[in-house]
Amino acid sequence: MRRALIGKKKKLFIQRFYPAGTYNWPVPPGCTEIDVFLVGAGAGGGNGYGVYGGGSGYTKTYKKSNTSSGSYNSWVKDGDAIRVTPGQQIKIVVGKGGLGGVNTSGRNPRYGEDGGATSVVVGNTTYIAEGGKAFKGETDSTGKQILPSGGVACSAAGGWGPAADASYSDGQQPPERSGVILGTSQGHTTRDFGEIEFEPNAGGTSGGKGGYGTKKYEPLRSTGHTEGSGQDGSSYSGYDTYAESEGGAGYGGAGGVGGCHETSGRPHGSGKGGDGGDGTVVIRYWA
Template sequence: MRRSMMGRKKLQLFTKRFYPAGNYTWIVPKGCTEVDVFLVGGGAGGDNESGGGAGYTKTFKKDKTGWRDGDAVMVTPGELINIIVGTGGSSKQSGSYSQFKNSNYRAGGGLSAMDSSGHWAHGGNGGSGGGSEGYVKSNGGSDGSNGTGDVPGIGQGHTTRDFGEPSGKRNAGGGAGKNSYTGYTGGVGGTSDYTEGKGLGSQGGGGYGGGGYSGNRGGDGTVLIRYWAYEE
C-alpha cells in the first residue's frame, strides 16, 4: 500500500466509470502517474433473426492478475485526457470503439449480425458472440464466449469482466438470436443499472457493450479507470 504524503494529504485509491456513450475529459489529479484502464466497445445491433456481437474489451493495468492486454497507462498530473465511450449500433450496425487518451488504448465495437443468404442469419462477432437464427438453441455468448445457433458469432475468447479480474462485474453479453423451436436469451453482462442478468430488451445482452437482438440496438460501451492520487 502506498503511504506517500503531501502535507496532511495521503495517496488514496480511486475508481471512476465513464458511461453512457459520449466524449469525456479527465484531468489527471495530483500524485497520479499511472492509471489502470478497462475499456468496453459499443455492442452491435441485431438483425431481424440474429443477435449482434458484444463490444470487445481491453485491459491495461499494472497488476498481472487475471487477463491484461498491456501495462498501466503512464500519465502526468494536470494532463487533460480525452475519453471516448462507444455507442451501441442500431439495427444491423456495428458498435463504435471506446478509447482512453489515444488509439493505443482502444477497444473495438461489436460486429453486426449478418443477413441470411440462402442460409441462417449469422450472429455477430465481438467480445462475446451473438446468437443466430436456426433450428438449434441460439443464445448470445457471455464472458468472451461464442454465441450459439446454426451460425453463431465468435467471442474474443477471454473474460469480459472489469479489469480482466475474476472478481470483476461481467460486461459485453452477446445478443440473442431468434429461434422458433426453443427459447433464446442474451448473453450475461452488466445491465444499465450495473447488476448482472440476462437481457432480452432493446439493449440485448447487457448495458455495457451488450449486443442487440432481433433488430434492436446494441448497448453502449464503458471506460473504467483505477488510480492512486492524493485524497481530495
C-alpha cells in the first residue's frame, strides 16, 4: 500500500456527521492528522409559561492552523490537529437536541431540556463540546431570573418585556438587561474551524416571548444556516397575549419558547416550547 501511494498528491477532504447518533469513522489511507470541529446540541425552549428559549450548543475547534478569521472578539482554537493512524477507528457521538417544554392549560410552566454533548474519541482521548443549557426557572437571592448559558450566545430574550434579541454573531455576549441575570456565552466561533471561508452555521440562540398584546417586539430567528436549527415554539390559541418565538438557526440551535394566553376572563394556557437542534462534527483532513 505504501508503494502504491508514492508520487500521489494528497487531496483535501471535509466530512460532516449529522444528525444525532453514534458513528464510527475509519481513518483513510495516507491520513495522519485531522482537524475537528464539534458542536453540541441546543437546549429546548420552555412552554409559554416557561418564559425563555434555550441556550445554543457549545463549539470546540482542534486544528493545525492558527487562522481564526471571521470570528467575534479574541477567539482562540481549543487545541492542535489530532494525530491519527490510517485504519484507526474513530468514534463520533453527535448530541441530540433537548426537548421543549410541553403545552399546558392553566399557568403551568414546563421547561425545556439541556442539549446533548457531542464528542470524538481518538485512542484514549475524548474531545467534547457540551450541549446548550435550558432555562429551569432558577432565580438568585433577589428574585432575578437566571437565563441559561449557551455555546456561542446565551438566550437573552425579552420574556414578558419588550426587549427580544437572538444572537448569531460569532460568540458575542448579549448586552446586559435589567431584571435578569444573563447566562454566559462561551465566546467561540459559529463558523466551521473559525474560518471566514465557512458561513456562520452553528449555535444560533432563540428568543423569548414578544411584547404584551402585540407582535411588535416578537423575537426573530437568528439568521443563517437551516440544518440543525432549533424548532420554533408553538402558539397556544392563535391570538396569544405573548407570541411564541423562533428557534435559533444553525447546528446546535436552541428551541424557541411557546406562546401563551394571559387575558382576564379567558382561559389561560401555553404553547409547546421548540426542541433544540442536533449538534454536528466536521472532520477535515488530507489523504
